[in-house]
Amino acid sequence: MSDQEPITTLLSAGRPLLSVEFFPPKSAESVDTLIDAAQRISACDPDFVSVTYGAGGSTRDLSATVSRRMKNEVGLNVMPHFTCVGSDRAELGDIIDEFYAEGYRNIMALRGDAPQGQTEFPVTKGGFKYASDLVAFIQQRYPNICMGVAGYPEKHPEATSLESDLDALKIKTDAGASFITTQLFFENDAYFDYVEKVRERGIDLPVVPGIMPVLALKQIKRITQLCQSELPRSLESKLSQVEDNPAAVREIGVQWASDQIAELLDRGAPGVHIYALNKAESAIQLINEARSRLA
Ligand SMILES: Cc1cc2nc3c(=O)[nH]c(=O)nc-3n(C[C@H](O)[C@H](O)[C@H](O)COP(=O)(O)OP(=O)(O)OC[C@H]3O[C@@H](n4cnc5c(N)ncnc54)[C@H](O)[C@@H]3O)c2cc1C
Known part of the structure; x- marks a missing residue:
């Protein structure tokens, strides 16, 4: 079984990376549908x-x-991805050992x-207690695993301030992370301001923006409420006007994401991580558009 390519190696080529995030379905029966989306x-x-x-x-x-x-x-x-939820060190160590033996060389390390x-x-x-503890644990066990960690341009919901959240990010990156993937955001200024603050903290790791295309209004309202990312009024109002027309909602949402991605890549983002919501069509459209922009 050959080892997977560490993302750090891919990033070191200096070419922006395009990646897609999936979540496991609720039932085993739906895994085939997801694998079909991944194939496409x-x-x-x-x-x-x-x-x-x-x-x-x-x-x-x-x-x-699914992995x-x-x-x-x-x-x-x-x-x-791995989180600290519900497992002690021994259990986490066992799971990571298994994945390492199977050739995985990248892990997203999270608290949950x-x-x-x-x-x-x-x-x-x-x-x-914190993602930084998990990062340090993995780093000690497998120094050649490439680890991503989460960053929050609009602050983690539990953090008392963006400043304290950046202090926590510094601890997490110093523990052995290789890159940062951001929480979803809809205004690129949030990302560019965040990267500036991350750099002021002396963190020089790539900060990969996470972009979610809106595919349904109710769904995105629920998601943004949970992660406390702001849904801009102008976007929400456009979506509300066509709320009863799913295709029109999707078109507006994907176009917004596409415009975000174009600006992010033009202004030097090290890649884009697409929160695809397990849907192939919108992810394919966004990757193809980004690729032609980078060509
Ligand atoms: C890219 C991405 C992928 C994700 N994937 C998943 C997933 O697969 N599964 C899942 O369940 N969730 C996932 N999440 C959600 C994530 O688990 C939550 O946001 C969680 O609440 C925080 O995780 P973290 O790794 O950022 O935690 P941490 O970095 O530990 O931060 C958690 C909170 O503690 C604070 N903090 C951290 N370290 C310290 C410290 N040393 N001292 C004081 N305060 C500190 C931080 O400021 C923050 O408020 C993901 C989020 C992102 C952005």
Whole structure:
């Protein structure tokens, strides 16, 4: 089984990377549909894809199944996500050992969210409190694994200020991260201002913008409320006017994302990570447009 290419190696070529994020479906029956979407996206040759990690039980197992099928059947460079939720060090170590033995060389290292309704992150006995602890743990175990960590241009919801969140980011990157992927945002100024602040902190890692095309108004309202990213009024009003026409909503949402990506790439972003919501068509359109811009 050959080793996957570390994202740091890809980034060092100086070419902006185009990547796509998937989340595991709720049921095992839907995995085939997702693999089909990944097959179609793979025809656009994304530099890598990532697969989010659900907390506990069947969701966690499905994350692993999806990562494995995307790597082994579809032939993609896959970056699995890991969180500190519900596992102690020994369990996390076992999972990471397995993935390493299978050739994965990229991991997105996260803390994970508190369960809905709880405001404080419950630390598992023998587990980790912050993503930086997980980063340090993986770095010590496998120094050649390339680790991505999360950054929040509009501040992490629990952080008291952007400044304190940047202090936490510095700890996380110093622990051994290789790059930062941002939370979704809809105004590029949020990203460019954030990168400036990240640099002022002495963090010189690539900051990859995370872009989500709006595919449905209700869905994006729920997502932005959860992650506390701002949905600009102008975008929301355009979407509201065509709310009952899903194709028109999608067209506006994908066009907004496409305009964001064009500006980000023109102004030197090291790539774009597309939160594809498991939908192939919009991701394919965005990758193809970005590629022709970069050609
Ligand atoms: C790109 C991306 C991918 C994601 N993928 C997943 C996924 O697959 N599965 C999932 O469940 N969730 C995922 N999330 C959501 C993420 O788990 C949540 O946002 C979570 O609440 C924080 O995770 P973190 O890794 O940023 O945590 P941390 O970096 O640990 O930060 C959490 C909070 O603690 C603070 N903090 C951190 N370190 C310190 C410190 N040393 N001292 C004091 N305060 C500190 C931070 O400011 C922040 O408020 C993702 C988010 C992003 C942006």
